Amino acid sequence: IVSSWYVLSLWENNRTTRPLQTWSFPVLCNLSSLPSQKSWIESTFTKRECVHILPVSKDPHRCCCGRLVRQHAGFTASLAVKYSDVNLGEGAEGGVQPELEEWTVDKHTQESPTDAYGIVNFQGGSHSYRAKYVRLSHDSRPESILRLMLNEWQMELPKILISVHGGIQNFDLHPRIKQVVGKGLIKAAVTTGAWILTGGVNTGVAKHVGDALKEHCSRSSRKICTIGVAPWGVIENRNDLIGRDVVAPYQTLLNPLSKLNVLNNLHSHFLLVDDGTVGKYGAEVELRRELEKHIKLQRIHARIGQGVPVVALIFEGGPNVILTVLEYLQETPPVPVVVCEGTGRAADILAYVHKQTEEGGGLPDGVETEIIATIKKTFNFSHSDAMHLFQTLMECMKSKELITVFHIGSEDHQDIDVAILRALLKGTNESAFDQLVLTLAWDRVDIAKNHVFVYGQQLLVRLSVCGWLALSVCLCGWLALSVCLSLLINGFLISGAVVCFQSACIYTWTYTYAYMSLQSIKQALLNMILLQDVFKEAKANDNVEVKDEAETQVRSRRLPLTRKFYAFYHAPIVKFWFNTLAYLGFLMLYSFVVLVRMPEFPSPQEWVVILYIFTSAIEKIREMFMSEAGKISQKVKVWFSDYFNLSDFLAIVTFFVGFGLRIGGEDVLVPGRTVYCLNIIFWYVRLLDILAVNQQAGPYVMMIGKMVANMFYIVVIMAVVLLSYGVPRKAILYPNEEPSWTLLKDVVFQPYWMMYGEVYAYEIDVCAKNSESNVKTLCSTSVWITPFLQAVYLFVQYILIVNLLIAFFNNVYLQVMSISNLVWKYQRYHFVMAYHEKPVLPPPLILLSHLVSFFSCICHKRKKDSHSYGPKLFLTEEDQKKLHDFEEQCVETYFHEKNDQFHSGSEERIRLTSDK
Known part of the structure; x- marks a missing residue:
């Protein structure tokens, strides 16, 4: 039963937070007054460029921003003369800054509207991945960034934010650890609708995350929101990304001599943080932290008071990673941290200290010295630096309960997605009800069963689905709790719609009549009627918008009448049926000719058969010389490699031999007729090629060929x-x-x-x-x-x-x-391509098509166009892109399945076992 205040609050919250595509038609009409995406981005986000040259004391030809002096905007020949002298530091004369002056972003850079945003199209790989990107200043407002993501990039607000930290430089992971961690990370993101935040470049921990995403992309077409927050100045080929609202081709091949890094092509979005420097990390740190804090303030749903949970995931890393962990633990509220043990360096030190730390926060005797020695050896630190980092570690251990160590070989081994979600539940420190709501939002029934309801307490469980309906059920005792929870949660979350279970409804109504007044029931029924009207209005608005969109698409795809005729009669299936019907008529006439008495001179039926075979011979010659093979000898070899082409060749040659004997006189009339009788065998066998296109009969035709x-x-x-x-x-x-x-x-x-x-x-x-x-x-x-x-x-x-x-x-x-099924698809593809290249008219009328083509070539009326030889796709550019992406996805999935099949074989497993 839905109470009055609850329905009204639901309506108010959903009215104010309703997405754009479900607004009513008048609201859609007023959207034209809103600023365009392009103008809004340029007016909101800025870039920074160094405009005051401050040479480095050790390298006067390079500015403190990291650029060469001559690479600055507005650099002229007169400035080149001034900066060519090595002794540049005698003052600020001529715009030269003193050497002792400290370079700062605010003082030495200038803001201007961003000039790099749009879609990056990654090149140089087996699959053409795409991602949205924007270049923005390091002090951009997180509110504007989140609006860009939700409104302009059409991203959904996450249920979890997984911030991945680790080493920037490349490091190796044990294959088993890499497989388990990558698989668990992707599972956590897919099942909960999480965002993954990384450094974005194709090195270090971001590269390992990209490898895990590659495995997922080859298995599923579902896109995971993986956001790379990278400094603009460390990106190789960053000038290729400059452009306003463009699709920028970007090469992922890295110059081995370059100190910069390329973007990882498996990420879905990029925030390229610009502070005016080149080749320096750190510009993105503060912006990333502020963005995470702002996302954490967003509510998962209007009826859920809990904000978006944030969890930090630690892979390998250096000393700065330990400082980052301390910052997360000291935030208000603190951010839970999951450390992946076995990945190396900082992660292993954190895991070891976490394991050795006792309840009171102390360490066993001798462990402190061992940890300090490990820090010295791992990071090549002096004793004072190692002591300082040790103190940082001990500060982290004061919040030990917020640190979860994931170890693949532990006795209570669990997947890393479970470790992440458990860490979030521990970090939120909310009530059991709030934790239940959180697990429902994550769509993780297993977490709710195993980690929320562990005390057997009595709860009033309110399940809120899509923010529309609240169902109150009083669950008493562990048995009723576990049974009803599994029923209700599975019913609500598998289909994503409200499923009313009879037992829950009966219990709810009994509870209502027993404990609620008649007036409350009237209000509840009235509110249910109101809610039904709300549903009807929303559905009507959605139908209007879908209908308008469909009509717009149909209107935009309408073809001229002549184009329709051309598209219809040149379709491979139409040509196939034309040729098939003509071939059946030919066989009927040929059978009639050989079954009846053969006259001295050919009958009209026989002349039709002769003309059909003659025009078929011309078409076979055209097919041979129009094939893709280069040399004539190769064309002939490729054409004869097909069994049915060889059969057609023998059928045509023997027929004309029989025709020569048949018109040679009475002495050779009978041998000619006999050749006719034997020749018709080839033409009947040719029916098997036509049957091969059928899904049921096609494999049997192939069986016959393989058996023979x-x-x-x-x-x-x-x-x-x-x-x-x-x-x-x-x-x-x-x-x-x-x-x-x-x-x-x-x-x-x-x-x-x-x-x-x-x-x-x-x-x-x-x-x-x-x-x-x-x-x-x-x-x-x-x-x-x-x-x-x-x-x-x-x-x-x-x-x-x-x-x-x-x-x-x-x-x-x-x-x-x-x-x-694979055989049928291959044969169908073969037929589609073969009949696409055939003329429209079947034999014997095909001669007219040949004459038209011949005279068109002579008169130079046909312009050679690369697009005219392939199958015609009457699709929009966006649909062609989707088709191309789908084809690439299928190819990648196929090769991934072949690779899995190879690695799952007995021989490969034995080889891997022997290598270990």
Whole structure:
């Protein structure tokens, strides 16, 4: 039952926080008065450039900002003369700053509207990844940055913010640790709708996060919001990103001599922080910290008082990482930290100190000296620096309960996503109800069951779904709690909609009538009616907007009438049916010609058949010479590699041989007709190629081809067995034969038919009483051996060899059926590409298409265009981009599956085990 104040507050909160796409139509009409994205970004975000040159004392040709003197904006030839002298420090004459002056961002840089934002298109990889980016000043307001993300970049507010810290330089991770940590990090981000914050460059910890994202991208098309906060001055090829609202191509290949770094192409968004320096880190630290604090203030939902939880994830790292951990722990409220043990340096030291620290905050005897020695060795510190860092570690241990150490080999080993969420629950220090609401927002039922309800206390559980409906259920006792929780949570969160369970509803109404007054029930029912009206209005507005958007898309995609005719009749499927129907008509006429009496001169039906085959021959020649192969010899070789092309060649040649005999006179009319009768076999077999496009029949056609191609050796074995029986049988039964070529036929004739069950029983024992009189004349002294030979032959040939052939065919059948879907898709692709290149008209009318093409080429009316040879896609640029990304995703998924299949094989596992 929804109380009155609750419904009104829900309506008010959702009315004020409702996203743009669900506003009513009048509101959408007024959006034209809002500033455009481009003008808003340029008026809000700025860049910084060094405008006052302050040479470095050790390198007077380089400014303290990191740029060379000549690389500054406004650098002129007169300034070049001044700065060419090594002794530049005699004063501020001519705009030269004194050497002892300290370079600062506020004093020596100048702000101007940002000139780099849009979409970066990463080049040089197997997949063309894209990400949105903006160049902004180091003192940009976090409120403006968050508005950019939510409104301009259309990002959803996160349920968790995972801030990843670690080493900037490249470091190696054990493959097992890298796999477990990467998989758990991605699982935490996907299941909870989290944002991942990293350094953004393709080195150190950000590179390892990118590798984990690559594994996810190859398995799923769902995008994870991974935000790289990187200094503008450390980015290689940063000038390629300069442009306002552009799609900037960006090369990820790094110059090995460069001290800069490239962006990691697996991130989805980049904040490029500019403080006017080049080649220096640190500009992004303060902005990143302020952005995290501002995001933490945002409420996950209007009905949830809890802000967005922030957790710090530590990989490897140097001394600055330990200082960062201390800053997180000293914030108000503090930020929980998850340390990945085994990743090296700072992370391992933090994990070890956390393990050794006792309840009171002290260390066992001798451990302090050991830790200081480890710090010296790891960071190459002096004793005083090591002592200072040790004190920082002990300050961190004062909030030991906020530090969670993840170790893959521990006894209570758990996935890192569970460790992250547990650390957040410990860090929030909220009530059990608030923690339940938080786990519901994360969509993690397992965390709620295992880490929220661990005391068996009585709770009033309020499940708020989409901020629209509150269901109050009183759960008493652990058994009812666990059962009802699993039902309710799964029902609400799997489908993302309100699922009303009968038991919960009955219990709720019973509780309502028992403890609430009649007036409260009236208010509740009235509020339910109001809520239904709200739903109807929202749905009506959504339908209007979707309809308008659909009509706009249809209107923008309408084609001219002539273009529609062209698109229809040039479609591969239309050409396929034209050719198929024409081919069936041709077979009917050809069958009629060979079945009836053949006259001396060709009939009209025969002339149609001749014209069809003649135009088909011309089309085959065109196909051969229009293929993609370079040389003519290669074109011929590629064309004959297809079995059906070879069959067509033999069919056409033998037909014209028969046609020559057929018109040669009465003496060769019968041989010509016989060639016709044999030639039609090729044309009927050609129907199998047409059937191959069918999803059901296509794999069977391929099976036939594989069976015929692979049965050669079995046929040779069968021929050996047949000859080993046929020759002695003929010699024993017919000892007085004269030399003749018919002996070859007699040797194999009867033994061959015996394989199919015809055993010629009357010749098994020619001396028997029931044998025919003409067979008894074959009775001789050695004839008793033939029954024995025939028995052995039938056993070997009929039982062993034939069943071996059947088993072989069965193996081919199972192999092809396991990939039947893949086979059909390949054959369908083959047909689409083949019929795309065919003329519109089928034989024999195809001759008209050939003549049109011929005269068009002569008159130079056809302009060669690279786009005219490929299949026509009547799509918008955005749809073509989506199609291209989908194809790349499919290719990457395929290769990833092949790689998984290879690594999961027994041989590869044995090799990896032996290497270990």
